[in-house]
Amino acid sequence: MSQADLTMVGHAPGLTTGIPPYSMTAKKMAIWLFIIADTATFAGCLVAYGFIRNGTLNWPRPFHSITNVALMTFILLTSSLTMLLAVRAAKAGDKGTAFLWTMVTAVGGLIFALLHIREWLALIDEGMTMFHNPWGTGLFGASFFSITGLHLLHVTGGVIALLAVGARYKGGRYNADDLEVTGLYWHFVDLVWMFVVPFVYLLNLTH
């Protein structure tokens, strides 16, 4: 056995044979690394929000109705399903259907963003700003707008990405793998919303 063989003993096969240990494309690996990093970003924001909320006695509970947030949740979850349909069609080589479902997903994201902005405007109209509100500590506005704003920024970026990648996929410049990578990002945006809804909205309902 040569010295080179000896040094390889005990290593995972992927590290020595040249086969990538995770067996995924560079694009997919990159989006997973982004998702892991972004998970830490959102988790940091939510933990900081929880810290402040837990340590503040006069925390406001300004939400009277769940209708808007329920509708937003339904639309975002459904857009994840339509994204799956787009990726599935793309993998099957059905370009037209894949493009159609990608655009449906983008429209879902756009409706979500518009509903979100409408809700923001309603809260601003009631007197809520980043540092003041009529119900209690001013910290509420700062944490609410920063967390939901960060999520809204992700949704907006996602809609732009869906439109751009969808158009390039239709034009033949991108393939099914590119749609899948965009889909992973979109599902992540949906996943984050699953934590934002209970902690930022539902725990602050007026009873």
Add this chain to the structure above:
Amino acid sequence: MSTASEQKNGTMGRDLVVYLCLLALAAIQFVIAYENIDGTQMFVRMLIVALAEAGLALLFFMHLWSEKRMFMWSAGIFTVFVLLAMQYGWTDSFRLVNGAPWAK
């Protein structure tokens, strides 16, 4: 006969079932919000449901289940470690309200 893609990523039927489960779990969170329980209990219940939702979305919508197990474990361990490390400041948050134990 199922295609290679279906074998790897599951069928459309499974995606639909996962979608319906996610809708149901989201609905449960809304029901919990109207339960007559204290804040801590409400938070814990909502967290459990949110983690279940996230698990389903990660494993089936994001196809983590069909990736290499080595990726699932390495990415999972890193992420969970970071998330757990963020929790060390909670005692200070309670101190802000209760003034205990350090202020005594």
